[in-house]
Amino acid sequence: MHPHQELSVNSGLHVETSSRRFLPTAEIVQCEDYRSAVRLAWARRNRPHMTQRQLAEECCLYPPHVSSYLHSESVNKHGARRLDLPADRITAFERSVGNHAITQYLTRLGMLTLMEEVIETRRP
Template sequence: MQELRLLGGVVNGPAFLPTDVIDGCKTYREAVRISWAHRRIKGMTQRTLAELIDCYPPHVSDYLHADDKESRRSLPGDRLNAFAAAVGNWGVQQWLMHQAKLTVMEEVIAQRAA
């Protein structure tokens, strides 16, 4: 796990969420909301998240909104790693791997074989 060194301590990189939390997610958007709900810094605002992942605040509001209307935007794939770093967990990536029925090790093996 990657560590970010700071004055006075260390902040660990993104963590894994419990499997039962991931299993409870039915959709991609729900996985995004669960990851946000389990963010490391509870006081972080959506505006701060937008700055950290280089997105517009209204877009972030769409990503995290409780309804799943078709007019709502979804978190783009190219922002997943920045999102994980900002919220402090790999929840969305875990959900995607779960949907593909892959473990992290299986994914690494598949990439090396390609």
């Protein structure tokens, strides 16, 4: 089995092999924030007919919260902040959608922060 392939049981009905893929850097750099990386991962899922309910079941997420994680607006009509995908569910989410978009975004963000720190410490 390829290192990025995993066997997963989908609702106990059948076993499927899903391969997580890396998305093009050009798509990752377009992500303005964590929410947009989550939405990109969902938009580029390898099972286009997968529903938010299926995603919730596979990732052990509360189904009504999934629509909040995937909503384009970070604030609802009452001004309350929408929920973000919990960090401890990133791996399960990426496994279900079949790509590494969130990890790619966070890695890129971390590298930029690290480079900024290196540049700052080298200034006279």
